[in-house]
Amino acid sequence: MGGTESPARQAISSARRVVVKIGSSALTSLAGGIDLQRLDLLADAVEARMQAGSDVVVVSSGAIGAGMAPLGLTRRPKDLATKQAAASVGQLALAHAWGTSFTRYGRTVGQVLLSADDFGRREHHRNAQRTLDRLRSLGAVAVVNENDTVATEEIRFGDNDRLAALVAHLVGADALFLLSDVDGLYDGDPRKGAATMIPEVRSSADLDGVIAGSGGALGTGGMASKLSAARLAADAGVPVLLAAASDAAAALGGGQVGTAFTARGVRLSARKFWVRHAADARGVLVLDAGAVRAVSRRRSSLLAAGITSVRGRFYGGDVVALVGPDDVVVARGVVAYDSTELANMLGSSTADLPSELQRPVVHADDLVAVEPA
Ligand SMILES: Nc1ncnc2c1ncn2[C@@H]1O[C@H](COP(=O)(O)OP(=O)(O)O)[C@@H](O)[C@H]1O
Numbered sequence: 001m002g003g004t005e006s007p008a009r010q011a012i013s014s015a016r017r018v019v020v021k022i023g024s025s026a027l028t029s030l031a032g033g034i035d036l037q038r039l040d041l042l043a044d045a046v047e048a049r050m051q052a053g054s055d056v057v058v059v060s061s062g063a064i065g066a067g068m069a070p071l072g073l074t075r076r077p078k079d080l081a082t083k084q085a086a087a088s089v090g091q092l093a094l095a096h097a098w099g100t101s102f103t104r105y106g107r108t109v110g111q112v113l114l115s116a117d118d119f120g121r122r123e124h125h126r127n128a129q130r131t132l133d134r135l136r137s138l139g140a141v142a143v144v145n146e147n148d149t150v151a152t153e154e155i156r157f158g159d160n161d162r163l164a165a166l167v168a169h170l171v172g173a174d175a176l177f178l179l180s181d182v183d184g185l186y187d188g189d190p191r192k193g194a195a196t197m198i199p200e201v202r203s204s205a206d207l208d209g210v211i212a213g214s215g216g217a218l219g220t221g222g223m224a225s226k227l228s229a230a231r232l233a234a235d236a237g238v239p240v241l242l243a244a245a246s247d248a249a250a251a252l253g254g255g256q257v258g259t260a261f262t263a264r265g266v267r268l269s270a271r272k273f274w275v276r277h278a279a280d281a282r283g284v285l286v287l288d289a290g291a292v293r294a295v296s297r298r299r300s301s302l303l304a305a306g307i308t309s310v311r312g313r314f315y316g317g318d319v320v321a322l323v324g325p326d327d328v329v330v331a332r333g334v335v336a337y338d339s340t341e342l343a344n345m346l347g348s349s350t351a352d353l354p355s356e357l358q359r360p361v362v363h364a365d366d367l368v369a370v371e372p373a
Pocket residue numbers: 022023024025026061179180181182184185186187188189190191210211212213214215216217218219220221222223224
């Protein structure tokens with residue numbers, strides 16, 4: 001690569017393990033379903049990167065877009081049931097198309113469908129990690145999408161940009177590519193008039209004044225979701241390149257295309273990363289002042305004695321928000337008990353609880369302090 005490359009671009013072009021996310025708008029059209037030619041070009045670019053020595057995980061959107069035509073739908077559905085029906089039809093076509101395309105290289109494809117909950121349940125999380133790792137060691141390409149048919153409105157990733165950022169963290173990726181129908185981040189929606197492309201985002205100051213608008217007819221989150229996923233990944237130590245899918249070969253080949261986001265921050269464990277970023281809190285635990293100090297300063301486990309009340313209905317394994325007496329969120333964590341169980345434990349010291357209820361309410365390993373805004 002040329003000597004004038006930014007550190008972020010150098011890191012992205014030399015990354016050993018990468019996640020490549022392709023948006024619906026780049027892969028499908030309202031009338032024609034999957035764009036097979038485009039998909040072949042993407043597979044070519046992924047294969048070239050693999051030949052150059054990188055491990056690649058693909059996150060492919062497009063199931064809903066691919067399922068519309070076969071079901072006679074002319075507009076992207078808005079209700080969950082129709083989206084899920086379209087996704088179930090389209091996912092089959094999408095996986096088949098990826099499989100067929102990689103056959104040109106004698107490469108096998110594995111389909112991995114994940115839902116948000118999988119990142120928080122230790123077993124599911126480990127299994128997903130193990131499957132992705134085994135596919136990699138067997139030389140197969142994992143093609144990931146959200147498990148749309150089981151995702152409910154509450155637990156949806158929201159969009160696949162966020163899923164891709166989570167997967168990047170899950171597999172320990174060194175770079176994340178977000179490929180879309182736009183060739184980078186602009187200071188305003190380029191469809192709405194003159195806008196200037198931003199080649200590098202080194203800190204949030206580079207985003208001052210940027211207007212991230214909605215997506216196209218097929219995309220879900222628009223630029224706002226790409227931006228928040230890019231920042232989420234960058235904050236977790238993974239640099240991001242946002243580029244056009246039509247520039248996939250150049251993007252994956254280290255070319256000077258798209259917008260590069262510099263990574264910063266310390267890499268959290270995958271589980272803590274999920275607790276902080278991925279899950280919607282299912283409930284709230286209200287702590288007394290002593291418990292606030294224990295979890296936010298001393299990073300201790302949360303015990304029942306320090307909880308004054310609980311709000312919401314949740315189950316052991318869910319993510320909850322921990323708030324102080326002033327209702328300000330001080331941490332998030334995976335709760336060990338159901339809300340009904342916990343209601344009877346409030347304020348009790350551990351020694352007074354029956355042995356089966358003596359585990360911490362939120363273990364320190366499952367707890368992430370939230371910095372004050
Ligand atoms: N500031 C911006 N910079 C670049 N693109 C933008 C911006 N604001 C809105 N967009 C629009 O976001 C679209 C990409 O989002 P989306 O359709 O959700 O893509 P995908 O299907 O790849 O997830 C682009 O087509 C672009 O018109």
